[in-house]
Amino acid sequence: MGLFSTTNKVSVRKPVVIMQRHHLQWLLLSLAWVLALHATHLPIWVNVSVIAAAVWRYHIEITGKKLPKIYLTIPLTMLAGLGIIFTFRTLFGRDASLALLVIMLGLKLLETRTMRDYVLVILLSYFLVANAFLFSQSLLTLAFTLPPLICITATLISMSHRHSQLSWQFLLKLSGGLLLQAIPVMLILFVLFPRIPGPLWGIPEDSYSDMTGLNDxxxxxxxxxxxxxxxxxxxxxxxxxxxxxxxxxxxxxxxxxxxxxxxxxxxxxxxxxxxxxxxxxxxxxxxxxxxxxxxxxxxxxxxxxxxxxxxxxxxxxxxxxxxxxxxxxxxxxxxxxxxxxxxxxxxxxxxxxxxxxxxxxxEFENPKTKALAQSWVDQQLTPKLIVETALNQYRSHPFRYTLSPPRLGVNSMDEFLFNTRQGFCEHYATSFVYLMRAAxxxxxxxxxxxxxxxxxxxxxxxxxxxxxxxxxxxxxxxxxxxxxxxxxxxxxxxxxxxxxxxxxxxxxxxxxxRQDYKLLRSIYLRWDTVNNGWNQWVLGYNEQKQFELLSKLMGKKYSLQYLILWMMGSIAAVMLVISYFLLKTTKTLSSPNQKHYNRYLAKLKKLGLIPLATEGAQDFANRAAVALPSQAQSILEIGEIYNSLRYSQNLSSKKSSAGKSTRMKQLIKAFKPNK
Amino acid sequence: MSRLLNQQFWTKWLRVSKAQASGSALIGIRQVYIFPTRWGLLYGLLLFALLIGSINYSLNLGYVLTFLLTSLGHVAMLHTWRNVVNCQVDILYAERVFAGQLTKFALNIADTKQRPRHSITAYLDAQYPDVQDLPSSSPHDKQQDSMTAKPFNLSLPTIKRGWHTLPRITLYSEFPLSLFHAWAYVQLDFRYMVYPTPSTLTLLKPNAPDSGGELGSTSQIEGDEEFVGHKPYQLGDSSKRVDWKASSRGIGLLTKQYQGLGASPVWLDWSLLGETEISSGISIDHEAKISLLTHWVMDAHEAQSLFGLRLPNTVIYPSTGDAHYHACLSTLALMD
Structure with missing residues (x-):
C-alpha cells in the first residue's frame, strides 16, 4: 500500500469541465421558462436583451466561435446596469432588482462554459422562480412555477451525467420523480418549521405598489x-x-x-x-x-x-x-x-x-351651489329639511348614474349640479356634502x-x-x-x-x-371558493396559525423544543419510508416459466447450489449436473429449456414454447434433489 | 500528532469493501461515504437566502419553494447514495507493463439490485478515472435499452518492478443532482506484475562463452541473418517465422531457419555484465543491470532470436516465443 497511498486521496483538484451542447440546450430551455414566468414584470428591453443574449450564446455554440472577450462583456454589463437605473431610477426595490438579476443572468450566459458557470446559472434560476411569488401567490402562479422547476432540475441532472447524453424523456421523468419525492418533507417543513414573523429588514417601497384599494x-x-x-x-x-x-x-x-x-x-x-x-x-x-x-x-x-x-x-x-x-x-x-x-x-x-x-x-368657488344652499337657509329650513330638500334636488332633476361622467372644470359642483348632472357615487357624495356645508x-x-x-x-x-x-x-x-x-x-x-x-x-x-355570463360567474364563484381556502390555509398560515394548530395537536406541551423534535422525527420517518421504496428491489414481473424456475432454484439452494451472478442458466446447470450426477439429466434439460424459453422468444413458435413450458413444469415438479 | 498526519493511520479506519471468496467485492450499505459537493454547499447557500427572503417578505409560497428545494436536496442525497450502494466490483484482467508505464486494468462493476446506475466513476489513480452507466441486473428492466455493460478501464502509473497488490479502488457518483459526492473504497485481492524498466543505454552485449558468432546490437543481428532452409513447424515456433508460402504446397507447416539461430543461442548472462561495464567504461548498478538485461531480452524477442537468460540463481534455457519472453521478463522483475 505504502507506495500508492498518495493515490488514495479523494480531494483531487478537478479539471475544468466544459459542458456540451445538449447541456446548453437544457439550460436555455430552463431560462426560457423562467423568463416566461417574469416577462410581464420586466421592461420590454430587458426581455429582448435576455433573449438576444441567449440567441447569441447558442449561435456561438453552433458555429464553434469563441465566447465574447472581457472587453465586450464588461461594457455590456455596465450598460445593462445603467439601463436599469434609467428605467427604474434605482437599482434596488423589488422590480429594479428583479430586472437587474434577470439581465445579469442573461449576460452571464455569454461566459457560461464550465460546470461552475452552469451551476451558478441553475441556482440563480431557482432563485428567480421564488421571486415570482413576490408578485403573486395565487394557485395559478404556483402552477406556473412547476414547468420551470422541472426543467431546471432536469438540466441539473443532465449536467450530472456528463459522459453521455440522456434522453429528454428520462430526464423529465427523473426530475419530476425527484420533485414528487420531495413533497412529503416539504409539507412537514411547511407545517412544523418554526415561523419567524417578518420582516427582518426594510422591505422595498415598491413591493406593494400594485396593490389596489381606497385612497386617503x-x-x-x-x-x-x-x-x-x-x-x-x-x-x-x-x-x-x-x-x-x-x-x-x-x-x-x-x-x-x-x-x-x-x-x-x-x-x-x-x-x-x-x-x-x-x-x-x-x-x-x-x-x-x-x-x-x-x-x-x-x-x-x-x-x-x-x-x-x-x-x-x-x-x-x-x-x-x-x-x-x-x-x-x-x-x-x-x-x-x-x-x-x-x-x-x-x-x-x-x-x-x-x-x-x-x-x-x-371660498370663492361654486357660487351657484352656495347660492342654492343659502336659499334653503334663507327659508329657515331645519337641518333635517335641508337634507330632504337636497336629496329631492337629485330626485327631481334628471341626474344620471354613470361610470363615465364628463370632465368637470374649476367650479366642479356648479357644473355637476346644474349642467352635466351625470356622475358616479363620488360626485353625489361630494356634491351633497358640499351643499350641506354651504347650508x-x-x-x-x-x-x-x-x-x-x-x-x-x-x-x-x-x-x-x-x-x-x-x-x-x-x-x-x-x-x-x-x-x-x-x-x-x-x-x-x-x-x-x-x-x-x-x-x-x-x-x-x-x-x-356584471349580470350577464351566468355560467362563467358560477364557475368563477367555485374557483373563488378554492382560492378562499388556499388563502385561509396556505397563504394565511403564519406564526399565529401555527401556534393554534400545533397547540391543538400537541396539547399543552407545545414548545419550540417540542416543535423541533417533532419536525426532525417526522422528517426522519418520511425519509425512511422513501428510502425503503427506493431501495426495495423491484420484483421483476415474473412469467409462469420464471416462477417454476425459481421454485427449482429454491430446491437446489437447500443443497448449497446457488447460481453465481456471472453464471448463466446453462453454466449453472453444468455445474449442478456435476455436483448431482444422479439427476444430471433432468438438471441439464431444465437448464436448456429455460434458456431457450427465455432468450429465443421471437424465434420459437408459440406452440413449441408452450410444449417446452409444460415439459419444464413436469421436470421441475418431479425434481427431488438429493446427493 | 505525527500519527494523525500519517495517512496509513487513517486508512486503517476507513470502511473498505473487501473481496469475498468469489473474488468480487460488494459495496455494502455501511461502506458508502457521502458528503456535499461544492455545488451542494452553494445550493445550501441558496436555500438559506430563500429562507431569509421568505421570512422577510412573509411569503408563504416562498416557504413552500424553500422547503421543496430543501427536501429535493435530501432526496438527491438518498439517490446519490443508492446509486453507489450494492454495486459489485471484480477485476477482469491487468495488462503487463514495464515500470514507468501506465498499467491498464479492466474492471467489471455491476449492479446487483435490479436498478440501473448512472454516472459511476471508478479510479485507482484519480488522474485516470473511467465513467460508465451500469445496466440493471434485471434482464427485464425497461430502462435497459440504451445501456450495455462495458468494462471500466483504469490506469495506474507504475514505478517499481515486481508483484504489486492492486491498490484500493475508489468508486463514486454524484448523480442525479451533483449536490452530493457518494463514494466507496474497494479492495480486491489481486496482484499484478510490473516488468523492469528497459534500459535506454545502447551497450554492446558481451560474448557469451558458448555463442558461436559475435552478435552485436539489434541492427547487426538483423543484418547478419541469413536464411538457411526450412524445418518442420514445432509448437512454440513464432508464427512470424512460418513460411506460409512454402507451407501452402501441402507438405505441412514449415518454419524458416536462419543462420545463427537454433545452432547458436544467445545467452544473456548476468555474470558477464561486468565485462560490459569495463568495455563501456560506465559503472552499472544492480537495477541498471536488470534494466539492461530487460532491454536485451526485448531486443532478442523482437529479433526472434533463440535466447537464454542466466541469472545468479536462475537459468532459463534458450527458447523463443511469447511465453518464454514473459517468463524471462517476470524472472527479471522478481530479482532481488
Whole structure:
C-alpha cells in the first residue's frame, strides 16, 4: 500500500469541465421558462436583451466561435446596469432588482462554459422562480412555477451525467420523480418549521405598489376607476344571518377636508375626543379576510362597536370610527368584527373644532351651489329639511348614474349640479356634502365599499374593488352623525342590488361585476371558493396559525423544543419510508416459466447450489449436473429449456414454447434433489 | 500528532469493501461515504437566502419553494447514495507493463439490485478515472435499452518492478443532482506484475562463452541473418517465422531457419555484465543491470532470436516465443 497511498486521496483538484451542447440546450430551455414566468414584470428591453443574449450564446455554440472577450462583456454589463437605473431610477426595490438579476443572468450566459458557470446559472434560476411569488401567490402562479422547476432540475441532472447524453424523456421523468419525492418533507417543513414573523429588514417601497384599494383622498374618478377593477377587496363570513344588501356599508376612510375638487382625511392626528356610540338591537359578528392594500385601515361594517383584537395588527379606533392599524397591511389579514346596524354616533354636542372642520369649504368657488344652499337657509329650513330638500334636488332633476361622467372644470359642483348632472357615487357624495356645508349643516364624506356578492359554495361574501363607494354623514343635533347616501336618491338599485343593476351600460364594468355570463360567474364563484381556502390555509398560515394548530395537536406541551423534535422525527420517518421504496428491489414481473424456475432454484439452494451472478442458466446447470450426477439429466434439460424459453422468444413458435413450458413444469415438479 | 498526519493511520479506519471468496467485492450499505459537493454547499447557500427572503417578505409560497428545494436536496442525497450502494466490483484482467508505464486494468462493476446506475466513476489513480452507466441486473428492466455493460478501464502509473497488490479502488457518483459526492473504497485481492524498466543505454552485449558468432546490437543481428532452409513447424515456433508460402504446397507447416539461430543461442548472462561495464567504461548498478538485461531480452524477442537468460540463481534455457519472453521478463522483475 505504502507506495500508492498518495493515490488514495479523494480531494483531487478537478479539471475544468466544459459542458456540451445538449447541456446548453437544457439550460436555455430552463431560462426560457423562467423568463416566461417574469416577462410581464420586466421592461420590454430587458426581455429582448435576455433573449438576444441567449440567441447569441447558442449561435456561438453552433458555429464553434469563441465566447465574447472581457472587453465586450464588461461594457455590456455596465450598460445593462445603467439601463436599469434609467428605467427604474434605482437599482434596488423589488422590480429594479428583479430586472437587474434577470439581465445579469442573461449576460452571464455569454461566459457560461464550465460546470461552475452552469451551476451558478441553475441556482440563480431557482432563485428567480421564488421571486415570482413576490408578485403573486395565487394557485395559478404556483402552477406556473412547476414547468420551470422541472426543467431546471432536469438540466441539473443532465449536467450530472456528463459522459453521455440522456434522453429528454428520462430526464423529465427523473426530475419530476425527484420533485414528487420531495413533497412529503416539504409539507412537514411547511407545517412544523418554526415561523419567524417578518420582516427582518426594510422591505422595498415598491413591493406593494400594485396593490389596489381606497385612497386617503377622494378625487373625481378615483372610485369610478376602482369600480372597473374586479380584484377582491376582502371576504366576509358572517356568524349568523347576512344583513340585507342595503345595510352592507363597509366603513373606510372618513374625509373631512375639502380642497377644490379634492377631499382629504385630515383630522386623524388631531386629538379630537372619540365620538360616543350607543348601540341598539342585535350585534352582527363577522370575520373579514382583507386582501393586502398597503394602507392602514381595516374595513368594518357600519358601525363598528368592538374593534378587532389582533395583537399583531394593533388596531385602534379613530374619533370618527375608522379602524386603523399601526402598519400598512402588506399581507392578507383576517380579523373579527362586531357591528350594529342600529346606533347613535356622536356626543351630545358637536365641539367647536369639529363643527369648524365639518363646515369647512374653500371660498370663492361654486357660487351657484352656495347660492342654492343659502336659499334653503334663507327659508329657515331645519337641518333635517335641508337634507330632504337636497336629496329631492337629485330626485327631481334628471341626474344620471354613470361610470363615465364628463370632465368637470374649476367650479366642479356648479357644473355637476346644474349642467352635466351625470356622475358616479363620488360626485353625489361630494356634491351633497358640499351643499350641506354651504347650508350650515355639518357633514363629512365616508368612503368604503357597499354591498358584496354571496358565494353560495362557501357561504361567504365577496367584496370587490368594484363595490367601492362613497356616502355622506351629516350632523343632526338630535340624532348625531346620520348616514345619508345621495346615490340611493338617484339610483336606488345601486344600494339595493349592485353596481351592475344601477348602470344602463355595464360594458365598462369588470366581467365579474356584471349580470350577464351566468355560467362563467358560477364557475368563477367555485374557483373563488378554492382560492378562499388556499388563502385561509396556505397563504394565511403564519406564526399565529401555527401556534393554534400545533397547540391543538400537541396539547399543552407545545414548545419550540417540542416543535423541533417533532419536525426532525417526522422528517426522519418520511425519509425512511422513501428510502425503503427506493431501495426495495423491484420484483421483476415474473412469467409462469420464471416462477417454476425459481421454485427449482429454491430446491437446489437447500443443497448449497446457488447460481453465481456471472453464471448463466446453462453454466449453472453444468455445474449442478456435476455436483448431482444422479439427476444430471433432468438438471441439464431444465437448464436448456429455460434458456431457450427465455432468450429465443421471437424465434420459437408459440406452440413449441408452450410444449417446452409444460415439459419444464413436469421436470421441475418431479425434481427431488438429493446427493 | 505525527500519527494523525500519517495517512496509513487513517486508512486503517476507513470502511473498505473487501473481496469475498468469489473474488468480487460488494459495496455494502455501511461502506458508502457521502458528503456535499461544492455545488451542494452553494445550493445550501441558496436555500438559506430563500429562507431569509421568505421570512422577510412573509411569503408563504416562498416557504413552500424553500422547503421543496430543501427536501429535493435530501432526496438527491438518498439517490446519490443508492446509486453507489450494492454495486459489485471484480477485476477482469491487468495488462503487463514495464515500470514507468501506465498499467491498464479492466474492471467489471455491476449492479446487483435490479436498478440501473448512472454516472459511476471508478479510479485507482484519480488522474485516470473511467465513467460508465451500469445496466440493471434485471434482464427485464425497461430502462435497459440504451445501456450495455462495458468494462471500466483504469490506469495506474507504475514505478517499481515486481508483484504489486492492486491498490484500493475508489468508486463514486454524484448523480442525479451533483449536490452530493457518494463514494466507496474497494479492495480486491489481486496482484499484478510490473516488468523492469528497459534500459535506454545502447551497450554492446558481451560474448557469451558458448555463442558461436559475435552478435552485436539489434541492427547487426538483423543484418547478419541469413536464411538457411526450412524445418518442420514445432509448437512454440513464432508464427512470424512460418513460411506460409512454402507451407501452402501441402507438405505441412514449415518454419524458416536462419543462420545463427537454433545452432547458436544467445545467452544473456548476468555474470558477464561486468565485462560490459569495463568495455563501456560506465559503472552499472544492480537495477541498471536488470534494466539492461530487460532491454536485451526485448531486443532478442523482437529479433526472434533463440535466447537464454542466466541469472545468479536462475537459468532459463534458450527458447523463443511469447511465453518464454514473459517468463524471462517476470524472472527479471522478481530479482532481488
Amino acid at each position: 383622498s377622494l378625487n373625481f374618478g378615483n372610485i369610478s376607476n376602482l369600480t372597473k377593477n374586479s380584484a377582491i377587496a376582502f371576504r366576509v363570513e358572517f356568524k349568523n344571518k347576512i344583513p340585507p344588501q342595503n345595510q352592507l356599508y363597509w366603513r373606510g376612510p372618513v374625509l373631512w377636508h375639502q380642497n377644490g375638487s379634492q377631499w382629504l382625511v385630515s383630522s386623524q392626528h388631531i386629538g379630537l375626543p372619540k365620538e360616543k356610540l350607543v348601540t341598539n338591537g342585535d350585534a352582527i359578528s363577522y370575520s373579514i379576510t382583507l386582501e393586502p392594500h398597503n394602507r392602514t385601515w381595516l374595513l368594518m361594517l357600519d358601525m363598528p362597536s368592538v374593534i378587532p383584537n389582533n395583537p399583531e395588527l394593533n388596531p385602534t379606533l379613530t374619533h370618527d370610527y375608522q379602524v386603523i392599524t399601526s402598519q400598512n397591511v402588506h399581507t392578507r389579514t383576517r380579523y373579527n368584527g362586531i357591528s350594529h346596524s342600529q346606533y347613535r354616533l356622536g356626543n351630545a354636542q358637536l365641539s367647536e373644532v369639529e363643527r369648524n372642520m365639518a363646515l369647512q369649504l374653500n 350650515g349643516v355639518p357633514a363629512r364624506i365616508v368612503t368604503g365599499y357597499q354591498g358584496g356578492e354571496l358565494n353560495p359554495n362557501g357561504h361567504y361574501l365577496i367584496v370587490r374593488q368594484s363595490d367601492a363607494h362613497a356616502w355622506a354623514e351629516v350632523w343632526l343635533d338630535e340624532q348625531g352623525w346620520v348616514r345619508i347616501d345621495p346615490t340611493a336618491a338617484v339610483s336606488p338599485a345601486r344600494i339595493d342590488e349592485n353596481v351592475a343593476s344601477a348602470l344602463n351600460d355595464t360594458t365598462e364594468l369588470p366581467m365579474m361585476a
